[in-house]
Each structure stands twice: as C-alpha cells, then as structure tokens.
Amino acid sequence: MTAALIIGSTVCDVMIYLDRLPSREGDAHIDHQQWSVGGCAFNVVNILHFLSQPYQFVSPVGSGIYGDFIRRELNQLGISSSISLEGANGCCYCFVESDGERTFLSDHGVEYSFQAEWLKELETDRITFTCVALKSRSQPVLHWSSLFRN
Numbered sequence: 001m002t003a004a005l006i007i008g009s010t011v012c013d014v015m016i017y018l019d020r021l022p023s024r025e026g027d028a029h030i031d032h033q034q035w036s037v038g039g040c041a042f043n044v045v046n047i048l049h050f051l052s053q054p055y056q057f058v059s060p061v062g063s064g065i066y067g068d069f070i071r072r073e074l075n076q077l078g079i080s081s082s083i084s085l086e087g088a089n090g091c092c093y094c095f096v097e098s099d100g101e102r103t104f105l106s107d108h109g110v111e112y113s114f115q116a117e118w119l120k121e122l123e124t125d126r127i128t129f130t131c132v133a134l135k136s137r138s139q140p141v142l143h144w145s146s147l148f149r150n
Contacts, residue, residue: 003054003126007119008041008133009111010059010074010081012066012091019098037073038092039111040133049079056127057081058118062089062110083118085110 013036022028037046041059048055060083061070067089074081090109096102 002128003056003123004044004048004129004131005056005058005122005127006041006045006048006131006133007058007114008044008131009039010037010042010061010070011039011106011111012036012069012089013038014091014093015096016093017096017098021095021097021103035069037070037077041131042079044131044133045079046077049077054126056122058083058114058122060085060111060113060118062087064088064109066091066109085113087113 014033015036016033017031018028019031020028039059041057045055045057045059057079059081061067061074061081062085070089071084087110089111090107093105093107094102095104
C-alpha cells in the first residue's frame with residue numbers, strides 16, 4: 001500500500017482569548033485559554049489519520065511542558081512520532097481578540113531540529129506523496145537531494 005510522507009514540526013498551540021490586546025505598556029485580562037496540538041505537519045497528518053489514509057510521520061518531539069502535552073495528545077489520537085529529542089519543545093501563542101483578529105508569537109524549540117539520517121529507516125518504496133512543512137531557524141532546511149540518498 002502506498003503512503004504519504006509528512007515531514008515537519010508539531011507544536012503546542014496556546015490559544016489565548018481576550019477582548020482586545022493591550023497597547024504598549026498596557027494591561028489586559030484574558031477571557032480563557034486552551035491548548036491544542038498544532039503545526040503544519042501535524043495538521044496534515046491529523047487529516048490523513050482521520051481519513052484512515054496511510055502515512056509516515058517524521059516530526060521530532062522535545063521535552064518540557066509542551067513536549068509532554070504533545071506526546072500525550074498524539075498518543076490519545078493514535079498518532080506516533082518516533083523521534084524524541086532532549087530539549088524543550090516550543091509553542092505558538094495565539095492571541096484571539098473578540099472580533100476574531102489573531103496575533104501570533106512563536107517560541108521555537110527542538111521541533112525545528114531535523115536530521116537527514118532520520119529518513120534512512122523509511123520505507124521509501126511505499127511513498128507516493130511527500131509534504132515537507134519546515135521553517136528554518138539557524139539551520140538550513142533539508143535539501144531534497146539529500147532526503148533519499150543511499
């Protein structure tokens with residue numbers, strides 16, 4: 001059976017709901033907050049998983065409160081990531097104002113660390129579609145030519 005290969009990050013989305021963001025040096029009270037699993041690669045895998053479509057998921061998960069949350073939520077969904085790294089997993093803070101306007105702040109962690117050797121164990125003969133959802137911090141994004149070298 002063929003499968004999709006999904007490579008990218010999985011983060012904790014911290015959704016913070018409030019009437020309006022304060023101005024500089026201002027103050028505001030939040031209405032409520034909630035955490036959910038996010039990240040472009042996770043969002044693709046979540047849809048494939050829900051539709052019972054085969055996939056291989058390459059997404060490192062770190063430690064700390066966000067990494068622990070992600071690992072627990074992925075387990076509950078029945079989605080696995082075999083790459084576990086030392087170091088804090090990051091998150092995305094999403095401030096949602098009462099009119100629906102959103103403002104994002106990202107705290108990138110080890111979920112943006114990628115190694116070409118992670119791909120060596122993949123069953124590449126099954127892969128018919130590849131989605132790479134990466135943003136690079138200080139490291140270059142993996143080059144396509146290096147993904148499936150023997």
